[in-house]
Amino acid sequence: MAKKPRTKKAPAKGKASSKSQPVATPEDFVLHSLQEEHEKSPKFDASPEQLLHFYEQMLLIRRFEEKAGQLYGLGLIGGFCHLYIGQEAVAVGLQSALTEQLDSVITGYRDHGHMLAYGIDPKVIMAELTGRQAGISKGKGGSMHMFSTEHKFFGGHGIVGAQVALGGGLALAHQYNEDGGLCLAYFGDGAANQGQVYETFNMAALWNLPIVFVIENNGYAMGTAVTRSSAETEFHRRGTAFRIPGMDVNGMDVLEVRNAAEIAFKHVRDGKGPVLMELNTYRYRGHSMSDPAKYRTREEVQEKRDHHDPIDGLKKVLLESGKTEEEIKAIDKNIRKIVSEAADFAENSPEPEASELYTDVLVEEY
Amino acid sequence: MAIELKMPALSPTMEEGTLAKWLKQEGDAIEPGDIIAEIETDKATMEFEAIDEGTLAKIMVEEGTENVAVGTVIAMIAGEDEDESDVSSPAATETAADVPGEGKDVGRSDEDGSITPEKPKSQPKADPEIPHGTNMASIPVREALRDAMAEEMRRDERVFVMGEEVAQYQGAYKVTQGLLDEFGPKRVIDTPITEYGFAGIGTGAAMGGLRPIVEFMTFNFAMQAIDHIINSAAKTNYMSGGQMRCPVVFRGPNGAASRVGAQHSQNYGPWYASVPGLIVIAPYDSSDAKGLLKAAIRSEDPVVFLENELLYGKSFELPELDDHVLPIGKARIMREGSDVTIVSYSIGVGFALEAAETLAGEGIEAEVIDLRTLRPLDKQAVLDSLAKTNRLIIAEEGWPTCSIASEVQAICMEEGFDHLDAPVLRVCNEDVPLPYAANLEKLALIDASRIVEAVKKVCYKD
Incomplete structure (x- = not known):
């Protein structure tokens, strides 16, 4: 079972651990000053425009991914296709706090949401999914391998955990160039067990690199629940051995995510070194499109959808703030139109020219 | 609707x-x-x-x-x-x-392009002329490599070196000697012993616009990092449709050293040379080491630069030029001959030249070709020489199976068949993990006498 999203730290989490493990108290983890700051007031005080923007972006990701699933079912998208449905608040909450044209973002193969949250045109993303010339990687990357150097989005990496070390390198470049930027490196609870993640933690802390490590804990590494794969399921503690402060964030609430992002990013920008954020979230769909869904119950998924959905949650906030159902419906309609146009574009664009086979292997001629 | x-x-x-x-x-x-x-x-x-x-x-x-x-x-x-x-x-x-x-018809007609289009061909550039009267200095390979890095670091602020013991220790094999003093710790970075991690950081830094030189203490340890070299560095430009650049140089000693046993004695040339998206260079002498490392650092593509520990201390003539840069992808004729061609690279070139001397004494004139770059491989140089001599062997300090030698054999079969007067032979290490015992190690590695023997065989002379 995935952890429940938390807004408040339980008084003594260690009590839940098995007998063989020593009982840890919060005092054992001294690197939680950022978490304390976050918990003082966990909800970001968003302006009406920001609220609307978050809603639109999350809805765009949701509808886009649903459409991608549909196109996959029709054979228009091939290979692996990992949908972000359920996790929208994470990418939107974090990336809305970044400085455009300065900060860099890198993630794994579940990357459509992060690109959309960065304002990259849904058309060229969908066209990449369908393997067309107009795709953001000219149809040569596919779902897992998309990049936008223009937006400082560095992929889109298919090897679990590789993006963490690469993100360390992007952070090194920020530090080297003294540009004041930071790198946001996303990875999952599965990747969090990869060795290179800890090699990178070590060097990032040692060199004080401007990087925010984001573990998107959706409860399952493919079909393996975190409790079956991870000795320490409180992932925000995983940086403790490297003196990296951790944050434990409800990833199903965009306002909490944004609030935590503000705190983490400030810490990094102040030159205090890396931060490790655990975003507790949930994916409604399978790991990839071919997922037998035998490792969790329908009730579990339904419970998340009914009671923790980030979009429903924000919709409530919008209604409370005075928006009407009609206004929200209009947004929805507009998003559907954008997604539908992206799908049409992706369906009707031609496949890459055969001559593209040999382009972009090397940059230079020798 | x-x-x-x-x-x-x-x-x-x-x-x-x-x-x-x-x-x-x-x-x-x-x-x-x-x-x-x-x-x-x-x-x-x-x-x-x-x-x-x-x-x-x-x-x-x-x-x-x-x-x-x-x-x-x-x-x-x-x-x-x-x-x-x-x-x-x-x-x-x-x-x-x-x-x-998904492989189904999308309405593009057959005339729009053939299924397997012709691969664009490019001719490698020739080495620049060394101006008449240029002073030649005798410099060990180690210093040539160091000078190449130092010159490029002076030339381009984005170039930096990272690796184990590259800074304070002055390099495990002293290749980075003096760089810390000149460039400081920001640009000469000691890393922990975490090849996978720092290869990834170096690759990411290249994606982020810097020009890292990642030193592996030896390429044997780069096995821990090979995922980043291949999956992250080599493939990303292609997968991004040409958006992402990764101008990183991975360098360090490769191949057998001396009496260090199997885990520390392997030639990775064929491994990396099989990967599209990488440049693979393996120089022999000081001039090529310097000229090609400078080219590698300037290249927009990821480069695997394979050095050889046994050559670090060997001195060779190096032209004293302000900016000695050599073309990547161009083989070099080390010695001209008309009877047989010996193709080699890295330390094998020394054995090939030694063998050629011996053979000359017996009336066989061997042409020795140093490939220098293993990917892209200068096919034309091999085929031109074969057309001239009609006999060819490859000398490679490495295993025979799926080797550069096998690749050159394939090229000769496919494109030089009509020129062949004898089968193309490989002279490689024995197909065993390299043993420690001095006598066994000697038996396992190539040497000049085995090259001589193979040449005589293809010349049908006992």
Whole structure:
């Protein structure tokens, strides 16, 4: 079972651990000053425009991914296709706090949401999914391998955990160039067990690199629940051995995510070194499109959808703030139109020219 | 507008399935996420989820229907403001064969391009002329490499070196000696012993616009990091449709050293040279070491630069030029000859030259070619020499199986067959992990006498 999203730290989490493990108290983890700051007031005080923007972006990701699933079912998208449905608040909450044209973002193969949250045109993303010339990687990357150097989005990496070390390198470049930027490196609870993640933690802390490590804990590494794969399921503690402060964030609430992002990013920008954020979230769909869904119950998924959905949650906030159902419906309609146009574009664009086979292997001629 | 629900595929290979059960009936309201139907194949059962909101207006395929093709319209959903009775059947049933994408027909005619287009060919550039009167200095390979890095670091602020013991220790093999003093710790970075991690950081820094030189204490340890060299550095430019640059140089000693046993004695040339997206360089002497390392650092592509520990201390003539840069991808004729060609690279070149001397004493004039770059490999230089001598052997300090030697053999077979007067032979290390014992090690490695023997064989001389 995935952890429940938390807004408040339980008084003594260690009590839940098995007998063989020593009982840890919060005092054992001294690197939680950022978490304390976050918990003082966990909800970001968003302006009406920001609220609307978050809603639109999350809805765009949701509808886009649903459409991608549909196109996959029709054979228009091939290979692996990992949908972000359920996790929208994470990418939107974090990336809305970044400085455009300065900060860099890198993630794994579940990357459509992060690109959309960065304002990259849904058309060229969908066209990449369908393997067309107009795709953001000219149809040569596919779902897992998309990049936008223009937006400082560095992929889109298919090897679990590789993006963490690469993100360390992007952070090194920020530090080297003294540009004041930071790198946001996303990875999952599965990747969090990869060795290179800890090699990178070590060097990032040692060199004080401007990087925010984001573990998107959706409860399952493919079909393996975190409790079956991870000795320490409180992932925000995983940086403790490297003196990296951790944050434990409800990833199903965009306002909490944004609030935590503000705190983490400030810490990094102040030159205090890396931060490790655990975003507790949930994916409604399978790991990839071919997922037998035998490792969790329908009730579990339904419970998340009914009671923790980030979009429903924000919709409530919008209604409370005075928006009407009609206004929200209009947004929805507009998003559907954008997604539908992206799908049409992706369906009707031609496949890459055969001559593209040999382009972009090397940059230079020798 | 009514929305068509089409038979979904459970996997990329599924073509048809059974519509096992309708969980919603005509007239039912549908919310996104609702399970509408169950689809079965011989492998699995899938629940078909609604994506759109509306009313299930019409069921087109009854439950229990088998062999429903993927893409067939199975139901129609009326949107919110529609009357479901207005929803009519689609004009024709769309089947998988009409669905574009994924290797299926997308309407591009055959004339638009052949399936396997001609690969663009480029001619490697020739070495620049060394001006008449240029002073030649005798410099060890180690210093040539160091000077190449120092010159490029002076030239370009973005160039930096990282690796184990490259800074304070001055390099495990002293290749980075003096760099810390000149450039400081920001640009000469000691790393912990974490090859996978720092190779990834170096690669990421290159993606972020810097020009890292990542030193591996030896390439044996780069096995820990090979994922980043291949999956991250070599493939990203292609996968990004040419957006991402990764101008990183991975360098360090490669191949057998002396008495360090199997885990520390392997030639990775063939491994890396098999990967599209990488440049692989393996120089022999000081001039090539310097000129090619400078070219590697300036290249926009990721480069694997394979040095040899046994050559570090050897001195060779090096032209004293302000900017000695050599072309990547160009082989070098080390010695001209008319009777037989010996192709080699790295430390093998020394053995080949030694063998050529011996052979000259016996009346056989051997041409020695140093490949210098293993990828892209200078095929033309090999074929030109073969056309001249009609006999060819390859000398490689490395295993024979799937080697550079096998690659050169293949090139000769495919493109030089008519010029061959004898089979192309390989002189490689023995096909065993390198032993420690001095006598066994000697038996396992190539040397000049084995090259001489092979040359005599292809010349049909005892």
